[in-house]
Amino acid sequence: MAMKRHSASCHCGAVKVELDFDTAAGTSRCNCSICRKSRWWGANVKPEAVRALSGEENTFVYSWGSKSIDLHYCKTCGIRLYGRGDIPQIGGKFFAFNVACLDDVSDEEFAAIPVRLCNGRDNDWMHEPKVTSYL
């Protein structure tokens, strides 16, 4: 696959985003406290890759700890569609989105998307956790 314009939305459709993303560039799943509990399947793009975003006024923001990322949840359906962060160690500002919310990807394409497993729980993001089968 290659860089392509994708659309994603929350469950009820109140919040929508269009962004440029190459699914082959990879996505991640992580065992940190929030990823594990929310079953987050995420990918990051540069803020410039976001082409359109609507419904942000219908989101609430959750942030915790070092507050390095603002997670946006739809007020109506509760789906977390995206977050904005700024972490110098991974290249500064980024837009994180929920890969499972892509609306224009077939089952076969979802199955082919590479997933990197991260040991976020131990702040060891570049390595896989010892146990990964449940992620």
Ligand SMILES: [Zn+2]
């Ligand atoms: Zn919604």
